[in-house]
Structure formats: C-alpha cells, structure tokens
Amino acid sequence: MIDCQTVRAPGTPSQASRHAVRCALLAAVLCVPLSVQADEGGAHALAQVAADTVDAALRPAYATFATEATTLADSMRTRCAAGAGPDTATLTTDWRSAVSAFAGIEFLRIGPLLDDNRLNRLFYWPDKRRAGERQLRELLTEPLASITADSMAARSVAVEGFPALERLLFPNGEVAGSEARCTTAIAVSGHVSAIAAALDRAWQDDDGIARQVREPRADDELLRDHEEVLRRIGTQIDTGLDILIERKLAPVLEGEVARLRGLPFVRSGTLVDHLRGNVASLRALMLDNGLAAAAGLESELGFEFRIADGHLDRLAELLAPAPQAIGAAHGEVGEVGEVSSADDWPMTLDEEQAGVVRALHSVLSSIRNTLRERLLPTLGIRTGFNSEDGD
C-alpha cells in the first residue's frame, strides 16, 4: 500500500501540485476500494488531469495551429496577389510551421476535430490510390472564379487539405497554369485556415468543448464523467502512438532497403517537422497534463521523449535540406515542365538514416509499452474496446 505521507513533496508549486495529484490518483487506484474511486481525492485528481489536458495540451495546440494556418494563408494571398509578398524562403518557412502545427493536433481527436469530417478534410492520408493527385489535376482545369476557399468545403476531402496544398507548393514537375495553381493554393490554404480558426474558437470557448472536458456532466452525451474523459485521453495517446509507429515508421523499415514512399510530407521535405509535431502532441498528452506524473512515470517517460527528440534532431541533420516552395507569384508557379528541387529529396534511406528511423521506432514502441503495461493500468484507465474485451 502506498503511504503518501512519507513521500517528500517536491519544491515548486507545480511540482507540488503534480505530487498531490499523483498521490491522490495512486491512492484512488491502489489504496481505496474501486467502488469509491470516483469519490474524494481520486475524483479531484482526475478532474485536475482533465483540466490540465485542456490548458497544457489541447488549447495551446489548437491556438498554434490557427495562428500558423492563418500566416500561411496570408503569405499565399499576398504573394499571389502582388508578386511582392514573402519570398520563397519565407513561404517555405510558413509552410513548415503550418505542417508542424497541424501535426500537433492530428492526434487530439476529441470534440470539434471529429465534427464535419474535419480531420480528413485537413489531412487525407494515406492516399495510396492517389485520389488527391487525380482530383487536383481536374480541379486545376476548372474556371478560376469557381475555386475559392468557401467552395472547398463542398469538394472531395482529397483536395481540401495539406496533401493537396503540398502538391501545389511543391509541384515536382507536374503541369499546371501558374494562375490556376496560385488561385487553388490560395483557396486551399484559406480553407485550411478557416477550419483551424473554427477549431480554435471552439476550444477557446469557456462553455464549449473545454468545459465538457473539464466538467463532464451526467447529461452530456459526449463526456459524462472524468473517468470517460481519461478514457478518451488514453485512447488518443494509444491510437496516436499506433499511427506513428505502425503506419508512419514501420513501413519505412519493411523490405531490404528503407524507403520513404507513402509517408506524408516527403515531397516538401517536411517529414521530420511533421513527426516532431506528432511526438510533441503525445508528450503534451502524457507529460504536460500531469498524467505520467500521476502514475509515477514522469521521469522515465520524460527521458524517453528526450531520446525521441534526439533521434528526430539527428534525422533532420542526416536528411538533405528541404526544398524551397515554388514561388507563388504569377509567372513563377508551376510552369509547364518546371521541376522543383523536391525531386532531390531522397526516397531511399542510407544505412545511417535507416538506423535513426529504427531507433526512433524503438523508443516510441517503448513509450507505447509503458503506456499500455504500466501507466494506464496504474491509473485504472481502460482504452481498448474490441481489443480489450471482444468476443
């Protein structure tokens, strides 16, 4: 049995708060009969983790995404309109920041991101059948007046979000009239920005989804108690790690030669930015909200996340510098036969690069094991449905 009275409380207020949450949660899980877990300290601790998830993970991520998406859309608009806006280097930087910010919300699959198919609209991936490429080619032949940010929502999800925008900004020799490409890029980036702004508004509203997560109510259809909130958070972490490990990294390592084919954001050379955003969001969901601390795993998981960061830094060093976005001004964008430097980005990894991907895969798998085997069971959080109790 855990005796929280004998554990020295750390010094800083936030650490002390974490310590109190940890003690309360551990006591709730280990010291108190299950039937009364929802009462007293356990309930308070669950509420604190839920509130900190809103303040330390969800709201900041959506605010950053809205800011970066707006910056990118503004860059596109001014660059195309006057031909005198930000240069291609700035546009590339804006693109990279938006990619990273989006990756920061990709796994935060709760509330408004699930409404109106928004996640698919922002990021239609995987797209092995190249629906986005095919439909974008058709879109570029439409009358320009019909291609607006407002009209994008009525189109196929395959051309509404980042994959389509990447194809427009990094055309790789695909043919298109420059004006059409410019107009379409403005429309898609404007559409992405509008979705990002709507998500941010929804999360900043004190009486909206943020309140639902902080103060679940029995008559609320989405979240009825803090146990359900923690279950959703745990599911997001588990699912996010699965997507990152099994869908993004594992396929790279299959076969005799490591290859980047099929991964998102390879064309623009922002794959590492994307992965970094994914990892950051998982860290926020496990560490920044006090969840890992509540299970006594803050130091251990913090160390593993730092290892993951190190692998990402190393991968960024080893991969060739990202190509510049094709300049978005009239006359510069997507001229017939024009080839961007994105072609220079390697699809096949050498042994050292593959080794870093393998190491990243390994440390993330270790984090997933810690989550499944220790963190979630310690806190009594159930995530799987069919996998846990199927038939």
Place this chain on the structure above:
Amino acid sequence: MNRTARQRRAWLSRALGVAAGSLLLRTAQAGTPDGAPGESVIAPHYLTTCRNGPDDFQLVLLDERGNLLHRQALPARAHGAATHAGRGTGCVFARRPGQWFCAVDLHRPGRLHTVAPPIDRRFSGHGVYSATGARLYTTESDIDRQRGVVGVYDVGTGYRRIDEFASEGIGPHEIVRVPGTDLLVVANGGIATHPDVDGGREPLNLDDMAPSIAVIDGRDGRPLSQHRLPDGQHRISLRHLAVDGARRVWYAGQYGRADDDRSALPAADTRALAGSFTLAADGTAAPGGALAPLLLPDGLLPGGHGYLSSVASAGDDVLYTAARDGVAFVVDPVARRVVDRQAYSDCSGVAADARGGYLVSSGTGDLAHLVRDGRWLDLEPLAMTPFAWDNHVGAVRGPDLY
C-alpha cells in the same frame, strides 16, 4: 435512480413504442431531416452497434461512406448484426450470453422490436436471415445441457420462435448462410460457459475443447457435414465465418485460454488462426476442399495474441481483422495466401461492400474503406467518430452474393 437505471428505463420506454423524439440524438437528427424517428425514409448500407459512453450502447445505420444516418439506444452492449435487404429489415444481437435481440426497420428506424430467448437459452451474439427473409436463425446455448442450438424465428409474426435444432457442437458463435441457398454454416467455438460463472464468459473446458464448423440445412435442421481442424489444434476456437464467391467457407479463430494466461502462443496455433474449406452443392466438403489452416506468415500478428476478430468476403478476396494486434489483412482465396496487411488500431467490424471493398470499423472510432489493389491492401479513411464501434458490421447492400 442512478444513471444506468435511468438509461434502462428510457430504453424500455422506447422499446415499448413511446415517442422518443426528445431522446433522439443530435447526429441522428442530422441524418433524418425531420428529426422524428420512423417518419423519414433512409437507405443505409450498413447496420452496426457502438459504445457511446458508460452504459450507453447504440444501434447505428450508416451510408456507403460511413456517414451516420440513424442511431438509437440499446439495452446493453451488442455484438453481431444480420440484415435482409429484400425485406428491409435487420437485427442486432446482444453480446453472449445474450438475453435479447432487437429487430429494426432499416428504412424507417425508430422503434425496436425486442425478442427474448426461452428461459433456458442464451443468444450467442449472431444470427442470419433465410434466403427469402422469412426466417431468422440465431445461435444459442442450451444452458442446462451445455449444447449449442440454432433458434428459428418467424419474421412475419414478429419473430415468434417456431423451432430449434442442434448446432452440432458446444458454444456456437457466428452463423452464416451460403449465398443463394438456405445452407447454414455454424462455427461451434467449442468453449463451454455458464451464465452463472463470471457472467457467462469464463471458459470451463479449455483442455477438452472440441471446436467445429457444422453445415446444416436451414429448411429442416438436417446436419449435412462437420469440419474440424487437424489433431492437436483443438484450442483454436472457431468463431467467425465468411463465404466467398466460390463457396469457400473462411473461418477466423481465437486461441482458447484464460484471460490471465500470458504464455507464448504455440507458433503452429498462431499460423492456424485462419483457414477454409470448400462446400459442394450437397453441403459436404468438395473433393480436395477439406478444412485446412491458411498457415499465416510469421510476424503478421506481432502481438501473438491468438485472436482474430472478424472476417468478410467481397467475393474475390477475404478480409480479416485482428483487434488485439491492430491489423487488418487480405487473403487471396485461390492462392490461399496473405496478400498484404494494414495497421489499424482496435479494428474489428468488417463488411463487404458492393464495389469489391470493405467497410472496417474500430473501437477507437474510425471507419475506413479497405480494398485490395493487386499486391496491396489500400486504406481510405472515411470518418473519425467519438464512438467505440463494436465487433461487427452487417452489410445491407453488400456484394451480389446473396
């Protein structure tokens, strides 16, 4: 009154036909323009069930792209679904040991018709309609005699129970019908349970399991053939089934062991979790078509959980889901080999569509369209929802096999 009790009472009111407009949920209203259950006509492609929160389980109708058309509360967690497109009706079955199934009008949903088993029977989570849709066959357990039965219900008289016959084994689970016939194929999982022991989910005979697949004439209950795995593989509980376009019957197995058993699964058993036999017209195995494991490749199921969740066939290929390993994989039925796989967390429900692909659902709320493209299994994300989708999906408009 606690929440569970309130939900049960609310559900009971609806089951008895009390107007449920105020209880119809927001997204259901989006799919039914007037917001009133039973008044608008919908054309669903899939019938399934989900968990929407603590003690909140629902029946759901989806369109071809996985969009929500309708949902409504169920008394408890459900498992399988059966549909008959011609009659426009469907059923969802309580998880075993089940004490109800609910029938629904697929085009004018809103009022569920609930049917209970005889006092000494429990539903096993699955059922299938006869070719004409006049009958519903359900897998059930005879509690006192520890034997499996197939219950027969007359659809036209409000699912009145009119007959039953032996399933030819213990612990029957999924039952399917051979397309174009009333030949029934029943997976007898071989695991004995009793409702009074751990809620009816504790295996009582792991050392003596005798799983089998029985082929039965649905018109009169006459057993036509029985199929078993090779000696030494009796711990593979044969649980889920699909029939492809060439009358091959595919099974999905689950290794029978106690919940707390973490021992490594024998490699031979992992490889034998999937397999098939081929039916002749008389309901026996065709020459050379005896039940045989597929020999799954090593590494396909990295977790080694010994657990396949569901199986379906769009005609020319077969798709399996493995929720515990987070994997879906497609099989070439002629070459009898795994073609490709997709990582897919907690995936379980799978139903063939009319275009040669599959709708696959997951306990994490995802819906995706999976389709074989030559050597590859492509995954197209359809929707991400806040629901935990349950084990199975029933196709209303599936491949033209039935």
